[in-house]
Amino acid sequence: MPDRPAGGPDALRAALRGVRALLLDLDGVIVVAGEAVPGAAAAIGELGRRGTSYRIVTNTSAVSRATLSRWAAKLGTAIPPERFQSALSASAAWAARVLPGQPLYVLASEDARTEFAGQHLLTHEAAGARGARAAAVIVGDSPEEATFDNLNRAFRLVMAGAQLVGMHRNPWWLTAEGPTLDSGAFVAGLEFSAEVRARIIGKPAPAFFSLAIGDLRREVGRDLARRDVAMVGDDVRTDVLAAQRAGLRGIFVLSGKHGPADADAAATERSGRRPDAIAPSLTEVVAALD
Template sequence: MMSAWNKRTIDGVLLDITGVLYESGTGGGTPIPGSISAVKKLKASGIPVRFCTNETTTTRRKLVEKLEKLGFKLDENEIFAPIPAVCSILRQRGLRPHLLVHPDCVPDFEGVDTRNPNCVVISDATHEFSYENMNRAFQLLMTLDKPILFSLGAGKFYKEDDKLVLDVGAYMKALEYATDVKAEIVGKPSPAFFNTAVHDMEVLPDRVVMVGDDIVNDVGGAQACGMRGVQVRTGKYRQLDENHPTVKPDGYVENLAEAVDLILCKK
C-alpha cells in the first residue's frame, strides 16, 4: 500500500549523505545496505537528485572520492554543502573570516581573505574545538563593533562509529550565549540553503521530497520550505524521534532503499 507522502507528484529528490547513504566511522565508513543500488535507480529514473549535506570535515572533492570508494557515483556539482555557500556570502559581503573549522576542509576556503578578520566562521571542527580555539573566536567577536558569526549547520549531534558525538550546533550555542551574537546558519536547516538546491533542480518545492536521518535539520528544515520530509530509520535516528514535540515527518522508511522504491512505485 502506498504511503501518503508519495501519492503526490515528485519532481525532485534531496538526499542527506551521512546516515542515509552510509554510516560514518573509521576506515571511511560503511554503505547502508541497499543505498548504493537505491541511488543508481533514482538517478536512472530521470528524477533530478541533489545531495544536501552539512558535511564540513572535508572538501567536496574529497567527499566525492570517498563516496566513490564506497561504491556511489556522484558528481561534485550534485552536492550542496555549506562551505561553498558561505564562501560566496563572504565574498559578496566583503567579509574576512576567522576560521574555526576542520583542517581537512580548509582547501575549500582557498581565495578567501582571512587577514585582519571581521567575522567568525565555525563548522564541525571536531578536535579543533579546544578551549583555546573557542576562546579565540569568542575574543574576536567581543572586539568587533559589528560582530558576525556564521555556523555551517546547526546540528546537535551525529553518529560516528555507533556512538553519538557533538556537532557544531552545540558550540554555536556556546558562542551565541557568551557574546549575545545570533549566528547566521549556512547549511541545513536554513531555508536559503534548501532553496538553492531546489532552484538548481528547476522544480517547485511542493514537488520535492527530502530524505534524511535528522528529524529537525533534514525533515523539519525541508518542511519549513514547503517540501515533504521523510525520515529514515538509519544514521542518527532514534525511536524517540517518532514522538518529537514539533516536527512530524511526512513519512518514515527503514532505509533509503525503501524510500526510493516508494518514490518510483508510480513510474
Template sequence: MSDPKPVECWLTDMDGVLVHEQRALPGAADFIAALTTSGRPFLVLTNNSMYTPRDLRARLQAGGIDVPESAIWTSALATAQFLDGQRPGGTAYVVGEAGLTTALHEIGYVMTDRSPEYVVLGETRTYSFDAITRAIRLIEAGARFIATNPDPSGPSAEGSVPATGAVAALITRATGVEPYNVGKPNPLMMRSALNRLDAHSETTIMVGDRMDTDIVSGLEAGLRTVLVLTGSTRRDQIDRFPYRPTRVVESVAELVPAVAQLGPPATGPAA
C-alpha cells in the same frame, strides 16, 4: 486539496540515510543508481562542513555509492554562498577544516585574524582552545558570528564527538552573541540546494533521518518529506513532534521502486 505535482527533483541527507560512518546503509547504492538512471536532478546534502565534495565522493565510493562530486551540497558550500551574497570578497577568521576553508577561498574570501568581518565556525576533530579564544575576542571586537550548522554532536567510531553547535554555545556563553546558522534546519540550506538544481519546492522531495533538521527544514521550504528510520529519529519519536513527514520508510531501499518507475523528466524550466 489538489493532487501533488509530479516529482522532478530529489534532495537527500547523507549520514543516517546513505551511510553510517563509511558503511553504506541498506538500499543506498541502489537508490543513488536509480536516481542517476532516471535522469532526475538530485543533491546529497550534509551539515558536515569538514570535507570537500571531492573528499565526500571518495568516502561514498568506499561504501559502494557512486555520487558525482557536483551532486554533493555541504553546509560549507551553503555558508560560502551566503557570505558571497552578503559581503562579496570579504574577510573571515575560520575555525574548521578544508571543506570550509576551500569553499571560502573559492568565493574570494581572505582568511585572517586581523579585524575580520566574520568569524566562521565549522566542524573539526581538533578544536583548539587558542582558536576558540581568538574567535571569542574577535567577536567581542565586532566580528559577525556565523556557524555552518547548529548540530551539537556528531558520530565517530568511538562514539559521539562535540560538533559545531556545542562549540558555538561555548562562544555564545562567553560573548553573549548568537551565531547565524546556515545549515539545516535553516530552510536557507534547502533553498540554496533548490537554486543549485533550478528546481521548484512543489516538485521536490527531501529524504532525511532527523525530524528536527531534515524534515522540519524540508517542510519549511515547502518540500514533500520522507523520513528514513536508519538514522537518528526512531519510529516511536515521530509523534512527539508537532509536524509530520509526508512518508515514513524503514530505509531508502523502499524508495528505489518509486524512483525506478519515474518517466523521463519534464522538459523546459522549472515552474
C-alpha cells in the same frame, strides 16, 4: 495528537506522487557511522538510471565536496562533487556573496577551507594579533582546530564586532566510535560567552533549502516547484520538518540515528507536524517514485 503517517509501500507512493527531484541527507541515509547504508549505493544508481535529479544536502562541514565524493566512491557510491551541497559549501557561497573581499576567520580543516578559495582568510596568527578584526567568524567541524587558543581568538574577534556564523548547529553526530561532539556545541559556547546570536547556514535554515532548490532548477527547469521536491532524512526536525516548513515534502527514513518515537515527539511540539511518510530506507523511497 496528529495521526501517524500511514505505513507501507502504497502510502509511500502516495506521499511521493508527482515528485520530480530529491534532496538526500548524507548521514543516516547514504552512510551511518562511517559505513554505507545497505542498498543506498544501488538506490543512488537507480536514480541515475531513471534520470531523477537529486542533491546530497548535508551539514557535514569537516571536509570539502571533492573529499566527500572520493569518500563516497570508496564506499561504492558514485556521487560527483557537484551533487553535494554541504553546510560548508553553502557557508563559503554565503561569505562570497555577502562579505566579498572581507577578512574571515574560518575554524575548519585545511581541506574544508579550500571551499573558500579566493576569499580573504585570516591565519590563526593574524586572528590572534592585538587589534585584529574580522567581518565574520565562521565555525565548522574540525577537532584539530577547536583548541582553546583558536576558540578564544574567535571569541575576541566576535567581541570586537565580527559576525558569528555557524555552518550548522548540530550538537553531536554518530561516528564509528559512537556519539561524537559536533561544532554546534562550539557555536553555542561562543554565543553564550559573547552574548550574541549566530547566523546558521546549514539545515534547518530555510535559505539552505532555497539554495538547493535553485541548483536543482538549473538542471530540471525553472518550473520546478518546491512541492515537486522531497527531502529524505533521518532527523525529523533538522531534515524533514525543516524541509516541510520550506515548502518541500518530507520523508523520514529509519536507517539512521532516529526512530518513530522521534516523529511522535515532534508532533507533540507546537507545530504538530509529522513527516509526509516514513520509510525503512532510501531503497524503499526510490522504489516508490513515479
